[in-house]
Amino acid sequence: MATAGLEINPYAGYVNYGAPDVALRAGSDRLTASADEDLDGLRHGLRGVLDVSHSLAATAAFERTELDIHDIDIDANTVRVGLRWYFPSRGFAAR
Numbered sequence: 001m002a003t004a005g006l007e008i009n010p011y012a013g014y015v016n017y018g019a020p021d022v023a024l025r026a027g028s029d030r031l032t033a034s035a036d037e038d039l040d041g042l043r044h045g046l047r048g049v050l051d052v053s054h055s056l057a058a059t060a061a062f063e064r065t066e067l068d069i070h071d072i073d074i075d076a077n078t079v080r081v082g083l084r085w086y087f088p089s090r091g092f093a094a095r
Contacts, residue, residue, distance in 0.1 A: 005051045012044035020069070041067035041074075049084065057084040 017039040045063035052058055059082045067074040 007049040009047045010045070011047070012042065014040070015043055015067070016040040017067075037070050039067055039069040039074075041065065045078075055086045055088070057086070058082075059084055 019036060020039050043063065043065045045061060047061040048059070050058045059080070061078075061080040063078040063080075065074075065076045065078070
């Protein structure tokens with residue numbers, strides 16, 4: 001029988017999408033494609049996997065995205081939960 005394990009993975013990164021080809025609107029702020037500013041910011045979060053059994057694991061993740069362009073802040077939080085099923089391998093076992 002497999003021993004239950006917990007895996008936790010923090011991460012952080014910088015993203016730069018360049019100058020957008022579309023008009024952006026956030027509330028009363030409007031930025032057109034003629035702006036030479038880049039859409040960039042930080043993306044960071046935490047992912048976890050809990051082994052429930054040899055074939056089943058529960059997963060959860062939280063991600064925070066903080067993008068900026070001109071005077072517009074595009075911030076978002078994402079939460080994900082799920083299950084992971086491991087299929088037994090046949091013929092590929094380590095020798």
